[in-house]
Amino acid sequence: xxxxxxxxxxxxxxxxxxxxxxxxxxxxxxxxxxxxxxxxxxxxxxxxxxxxxxxxxxxxxxxxxxxxxxxxxxxxxxxxxxxxxxxxxxxxxxxxxxxxxxxxxxxxxxxxxxxxxxxxxxxxxxxxxxxxxxxxxxxxxxxxxxxxxxxxxxxxxxxxxxxxxxxxxxxxxxxxxxxxxxxxxxxxxxxxxxxxxxxxxxxxxxxxxxxxxxxxxxxxxxxxxxxxxxxxxxxxxxxxxxxxxxxxxxxxxxxxxxxxxx
Numbered sequence: 001x002x003x004x005x006x007x008x009x010x011x012x013x014x015x016x017x018x019x020x021x022x023x024x025x026x027x028x029x030x031x032x033x034x035x036x037x038x039x040x041x042x043x044x045x046x047x048x049x050x051x052x053x054x055x056x057x058x059x060x061x062x063x064x065x066x067x068x069x070x071x072x073x074x075x076x077x078x079x080x081x082x083x084x085x086x087x088x089x090x091x092x093x094x095x096x097x098x099x100x101x102x103x104x105x106x107x108x109x110x111x112x113x114x115x116x117x118x119x120x121x122x123x124x125x126x127x128x129x130x131x132x133x134x135x136x137x138x139x140x141x142x143x144x145x146x147x148x149x150x151x152x153x154x155x156x157x158x159x160x161x162x163x164x165x166x167x168x169x170x171x172x173x174x175x176x177x178x179x180x181x182x183x184x185x186x187x188x189x190x191x192x193x194x195x196x197x198x199x200x201x202x203x204x205x206x207x208x209x210x211x212x213x214x215x216x217x218x219x220x221x222x223x224x225x226x227x228x229x230x231x232x233x234x235x236x237x238x239x240x241x242x243x244x245x246x247x248x249x250x251x252x253x254x255x256x257x258x259x260x261x262x
Contacts, residue, residue, distance in 0.1 A: 043213075045213070045216035045217060045220055045223045046216065046220035046221065046222070046223030046224075046232070046233050047220070047223075047232050047233070048223060048225045050213075052225040052226065052227070053216070053223060053224075053225050053226065054225075054226045055209065055212065058101065058104050058212070059108075059205055059208050059209060059212070062104070062105060062108045062208070064187075067080075068130075068156070069130075069183075069187065071179060071180055071183040072183045072184050072186070072187040074180075075176055075177070075180045076176060077158075091229075091258070092234070092236065092237050092240075092257070092258045092259055093228045093229050093231065093234075094228060095236045095237075096224045096228055096231055096233070096234050096235055096236045096237060097224045097225075097226075097228035097231070098236070099222070099224070099235045099236040099239070100222055100223060100224040100235060103219075103222055103235075104212065104215075107211065107212065107215050108208055108212075111207070111208060111211055115207065116207070118203060119203055119204060119207045122199075122200040122201075122203040122204050123204050125192075125200055126189060126197075126200050126201070126204065129189045129191050129192045129197070130186050130187075130189060131149060131156055131186075132191035133185065133186035133188075133189055133190050133191040133192075134148045134149060134182055134183070134185075134186045135148075135191075136185075136186075136190060136191050137181070137182035137185045137186060138182060141178060141182070143168050143170075143178070145168075146164070146168060146178065147159050147164055147167075148179055148182055148183075161175060161176065161179075220233070221233055221235060221238070222235045237259045237260075240253075240254075240257045240259045241254070241259050241260070241261060241262060244257060244259065244261065245261065245262070
């Protein structure tokens with residue numbers, strides 16, 4: 001029987017690995033790895049530099065790919081959902097990288113639950129500024145009364161595409177285009193003063209970066225670079241090798257999973 005990738009056991013295993021570094025944020029973490037090492041360009045995690053790992057993109061993509069920001073990159077939510085399904089079967093090496101990225105997303109999710117007050121305040125202000133920027137886009141458009149969201153119980157929700165298009169007297173496709181353009185516009189938070197916006201973004205980014213560095217230093221074996229085909233670390237393959245060795249037919253399991261046995 002083929003072992004399911006990303007089973008609940010696998011996700012829990014990943015989550016357990018993240019508990020230590022997330023907990024450290026509540027108990028007073030030590031100075032960052034980068035500060036201790038001095039020259040950040042010389043620091044390596046699992047044998048790779050931050051540039052080789054794509055650290056900045058990992059942080060940026062985490063926020064850009066959240067459901068609430070889906071329409072900044074995609075015209076419809078269906079397009080977002082289709083693009084959000086990773087192709088874990090392309091190759092074992094590609095899945096190693098996907099495994100690493102999923103670990104990072106779980107880390108970031110946990111960090112979002114234990115933010116210091118300063119970071120939480122910055123994150124909340126950016127959150128509300130995004131929707132204020134949507135309002136600004138609508139006001140400057142051909143349809144200044146266009147509704148791009150609804151405020152319910154203190155939270156933001158999407159509007160009915162069909163109903164809003166009909167109310168404005170335009171086609172659904174025209175509304176989808178307008179909505180997409182306004183979400184792209186709002187992604188740079190134009191409702192905020194630029195200098196203040198940059199300070200908020202830096203506060204949030206530095207928080208996630210610090211703990212990502214700590215986590216990678218603690219778990220170098222999970223770090224897979226952008227050039228995953230030549231990675232010295234193979235977290236997914238290592239996991240599957242262990243799972244296959246514990247199966248009834250290790251060789252058949254390894255063949256199906258595309259990994260080699262030790």
